[in-house]
Amino acid sequence: MSPSAAARQIDPPANGLPSHAGIYHYDQVDRDFLKERVEQFRRQVARRLAGELTEDEFKPLRLMNGLYLQLHAYMLRIAVPYGILTSRQVRQFGRIARQYDKGFGHFTTRQNLQFNWIKLVDVPAILDLLAEVDMHAIQTSGNCIRNVTSDQFAGVASDEVVDPRHYAEVLRQWSTLHPEFSFLPRKFKIAITGSSADRAAICIHDVGLIAKRDAEGAVGFEVYVGGGLGRTPFIAKKLRDFLPEDELIAYLEAVLRVYNAYGRRDNIYKARIKILVHELGIDAFRDEVEAEFARMPVAQYRLEPAILDGIRARFAGQPYEALEPISGVLARARLEDQAFNRWVRTNVAAHRQPGYAIATITLKPAGGIPGDVSADQMDAIADLADRYSFGEIRVTHEQNLVLAHVRQDDLPALWTALADIGFGEANSGLITDIIACPGLDYCALANARSIPLAQRISERFADLDRQHDIGELKIKISGCINACGHHHVGHIGILGVDKKGVEAYQLTLGGSAAEVGAIGDILGPALSADETLDAIDAVVGIYLDRRQDGERFLDTLARIGHTPFKDKVYAAH
Amino acid sequence: MARVTDAPKVVTANRLQDGAVVWLTAAGTWSTRVADAQVQTEAPEAETALGIARASAARQEVVEPYAVDVAVEATGPRPLKTREWIRAAGPSIDAIPTAA
Numbered sequence: 140m141s142p143s144a145a146a147r148q149i150d151p152p153a154n155g156l157p158s159h160a161g162i163y164h165y166d167q168v169d170r171d172f173l174k175e176r177v178e179q180f181r182r183q184v185a186r187r188l189a190g191e192l193t194e195d196e197f198k199p200l201r202l203m204n205g206l207y208l209q210l211h212a213y214m215l216r217i218a219v220p221y222g223i224l225t226s227r228q229v230r231q232f233g234r235i236a237r238q239y240d241k242g243f244g245h246f247t248t249r250q251n252l253q254f255n256w257i258k259l260v261d262v263p264a265i266l267d268l269l270a271e272v273d274m275h276a277i278q279t280s281g282n283c284i285r286n287v288t289s290d291q292f293a294g295v296a297s298d299e300v301v302d303p304r305h306y307a308e309v310l311r312q313w314s315t316l317h318p319e320f321s322f323l324p325r326k327f328k329i330a331i332t333g334s335s336a337d338r339a340a341i342c343i344h345d346v347g348l349i350a351k352r353d354a355e356g357a358v359g360f361e362v363y364v365g366g367g368l369g370r371t372p373f374i375a376k377k378l379r380d381f382l383p384e385d386e387l388i389a390y391l392e393a394v395l396r397v398y399n400a401y402g403r404r405d406n407i408y409k410a411r412i413k414i415l416v417h418e419l420g421i422d423a424f425r426d427e428v429e430a431e432f433a434r435m436p437v438a439q440y441r442l443e444p445a446i447l448d449g450i451r452a453r454f455a456g457q458p459y460e461a462l463e464p465i466s467g468v469l470a471r472a473r474l475e476d477q478a479f480n481r482w483v484r485t486n487v488a489a490h491r492q493p494g495y496a497i498a499t500i501t502l503k504p505a506g507g508i509p510g511d512v513s514a515d516q517m518d519a520i521a522d523l524a525d526r527y528s529f530g531e532i533r534v535t536h537e538q539n540l541v542l543a544h545v546r547q548d549d550l551p552a553l554w555t556a557l558a559d560i561g562f563g564e565a566n567s568g569l570i571t572d573i574i575a576c577p578g579l580d581y582c583a584l585a586n587a588r589s590i591p592l593a594q595r596i597s598e599r600f601a602d603l604d605r606q607h608d609i610g611e612l613k614i615k616i617s618g619c620i621n622a623c624g625h626h627h628v629g630h631i632g633i634l635g636v637d638k639k640g641v642e643a644y645q646l647t648l649g650g651s652a653a654e655v656g657a658i659g660d661i662l663g664p665a666l667s668a669d670e671t672l673d674a675i676d677a678v679v680g681i682y683l684d685r686r687q688d689g690e691r692f693l694d695t696l697a698r699i700g701h702t703p704f705k706d707k708v709y710a711a712h
Numbered sequence: 713m714a715r716v717t718d719a720p721k722v723v724t725a726n727r728l729q730d731g732a733v734v735w736l737t738a739a740g741t742w743s744t745r746v747a748d749a750q751v752q753t754e755a756p757e758a759e760t761a762l763g764i765a766r767a768s769a770a771r772q773e774v775v776e777p778y779a780v781d782v783a784v785e786a787t788g789p790r791p792l793k794t795r796e797w798i799r800a801a802g803p804s805i806d807a808i809p810t811a812a
Contacts, residue, residue, distance in 0.1 A: 187728070208775060211799065211803070213731040259729055259731060508806075579794060579798055580798060580804055588794075588798075591805055594805070
């Protein structure tokens with residue numbers, strides 16, 4: 140470590156959490172609650188193991204603590220509030236991975252972490268370890284308001300209008316164990332961003348919020364509702380153009396009440412709010428919400444400035460140094476090392492603080508498993524976060540990690556260290572930066588495997604020259620129609636299906652979860668895994684042949700339509 | 713509802729304590745090796761085996777037992793469906809990520 144880097148090391152506070160990481164810092168009330176919650180579940184597990192609770196009785200209890208039973212073992216899904224972690228929390232993941240799993244964890248499209256090889260008897264001890272670092276698995280399952288997700292660049296993005304983290308924390312506190320909304324018709328997912336670029340995929344959430352400012356500078360929210368994937372995908376519709384800040388909770392309470400009252404409970408496939416919004420129509424749904432809102436004692440729900448100030452105060456600021464906007468060290472390194480320069484082009488984003496940058500760590504090495512991180516890699520990333528990013532790590536919905544506060548001068552050293560642990564790939568947003576659900580290798584719901592296909596695509600397109608020539612192209616793979624791999628909104632989406640007992644894959648083209656969301660169109664009949672690989676090659680080939688100057692894949696597709704792609708893919712069929 | 717087939721069957725479940733995939737043996741015990749599973753070729757025998765498994769579930773030893781279609785090979789029963797052979801053999805991928 141260089142002397143300057145050593146000087147920037149963060150002294151851990153008494154609880155061991157890095158003091159400048161941009162998380163909400165718990166107090167004793169929070170910690171006492173978590174301790175009680177773990178003890179409660181410890182007793183429930185003991186009663187289950189003693190035969191005092193049947194599986195039917197125990198299942199809803201374990202799901203309320205993020206514990207699923209999958210193909211090979213129990214799976215524990217841990218909540219990462221709006222995707223922000225401290226280095227100590229990541230090290231604790233590593234400890235749990237070594238002690239109680241098979242030495243790795245899996246970051247998900249919900250910005251959470253899953254352990255795939257958990258034993259029921261170990262879960263209370265694991266929850267103890269999580270509670271030690273202010274973490275838990277609440278709101279990661281069940282028909283409640285799930286862990287709120289957000290922009291991984293929150294608070295640091297150069298294009299940000301409003302920092303969404305404080306509102307995400309408000310929503311977390313409001314929604315956690317909310318008695319009225321703990322048994323909704325189905326799960327309910329909220330995403331929030333505060334930037335013009337949507338990195339939080341708000342268009343595919345039950346409620347999507349864009350924090351913004353009016354002409355006078357007051358904060359409010361553009362509110363979207365009824366987005367979602369699964370077997371009936373919908374892009375969210377706008378409910379309000381500008382919801383005043385102080386009405387945020389009251390209005391969402393009204394939305395949830397309407398959903399709770401009218402959402403279907405007789406058919407699990409029609410129970411999400413997207414179906415209600417679709418069947419009522421957005422105008423009628425809005426009328427219902429506004430009527431409920433008008434009946435509510437709004438003052439009781441008002442989000443007072445003092446409350447927000449209190450929450451903001453619990454987020455540590457980062458003691459940035461006063462730096463020149465452009466780093467000479469970075470500029471020279473980019474000139475001297477083309478591989479590094481390429482990584483900067485794809486994996487580094489502009490920071491609002493002069494002299495700093497945002498670095499994305501793509502968890503997508505060539506041939507690797509999207510989102511998987513070994514315990515050793517977790518430790519190494521935690522060390523790098525301490526050294527270069529105030530002890531803070533963020534999770535993206537694209538199954539990557541982010542160091543959000545890196546001095547531009549430190550980027551060359553950071554990249555070298557990431558390459559040493561297998562995560563130096565310059566592929567953020569490129570064809571190998573694939574989202575893939577666990578699929579049939581782990582998941583009890585899946586129809587087909589996702590991970591091996593992702594690995595083969597990654598291997599086929601491993602050549603970085605080719606990847607960079609192709610440019611932005613997002614492949615998203617789901618092993619079943621539940622769409623955890625977001626295939627509907629992949630530029631190229633891949634859905635695993637069971638075709639008379641054989642795994643097959645259906646391609647969609649033209650999906651997007653960006654600012655203008657779109658559901659992809661099915662290209663044609665499902666293909667074998669081998670055929671799918673060739674089909675992707677063919678689709679990319681058509682794009683490269685037909686693209687015009689500056690066109691991304693989606694631009695060319697929009698211009699020439701699906702037919703040339705379909706003709707090429709199915710030419711041999 | 714699962715389709716009833718004439719294929720030979722074995723009975724499987726997940727063990728309560730650790731979630732491990734287990735297979736019902738001829739002795740009425742559970743093994744983590746599919747090779748140890750007792751193959752039922754007749755429907756009444758398969759139903760009897762399921763009854764044994766359900767009793768085990770009622771004793772809170774295993775969770776959600778069910779019958780699986782298999783082919784009988786020299787090495788033992790091989791589940792026919794992809795889902796079940798993955799349960800029997802483990803993930804088809806290298807489960808532990810390694811540095812490049």
